[in-house]
Amino acid sequence: MGKTECVRSALRRPANVIALLSLLALAACGTSQIGTVTGTAAPCIGPAISAHYVQQIPTRITLRRGQVVVASEVIHGRSTYSLTAPPGKYLLESDQETGAVHVSLRAGETIVVNLIPVCK
Numbered sequence: 001m002g003k004t005e006c007v008r009s010a011l012r013r014p015a016n017v018i019a020l021l022s023l024l025a026l027a028a029c030g031t032s033q034i035g036t037v038t039g040t041a042a043p044c045i046g047p048a049i050s051a052h053y054v055q056q057i058p059t060r061i062t063l064r065r066g067q068v069v070v071a072s073e074v075i076h077g078r079s080t081y082s083l084t085a086p087p088g089k090y091l092l093e094s095d096q097e098t099g100a101v102h103v104s105l106r107a108g109e110t111i112v113v114n115l116i117p118v119c120k
Contacts, residue, residue: 034084035105037063037092039112042078044096044119054078060095061115063103081115 043057055077063071063083070090071083083092087107093100098115105111 033086033107035087035107036082036084036110037090037103037105037113038080038082038110039114040078041075041081041094041098041115042096042117044117059115062093062095064091064093065089 041059041061043054043059045054045057058074058076059079060072060074061081061083062069063085065085065088070085073081073083075081085105087105089102089104091100092103092113092115094115094117096115096117097119098117101113101115103111103113
């Protein structure tokens, strides 16, 4: 397999394409050209759950542009998340019952969005 075929084969996998584009964007622009969204997120729990059990429940926070996942993090319990991405408009969502939030990131800025579920 030649170099061109090898590159084409690697780029057919979406995860490889996303990782490559992220690295190229960071290399070309530098870390000062990214924005950050951070906040507190929590799992959807009932009132009778012990604090120890809550800290074990995972919550996935995802930042998307269209159907493409740009950044993602898994936290446990009620915790702080932090995602970075190039400037632009994104959809921030949790795998809990928080609903999705539209966010706009600007280079060098940090915005705070708390994702607390409405299931209680």
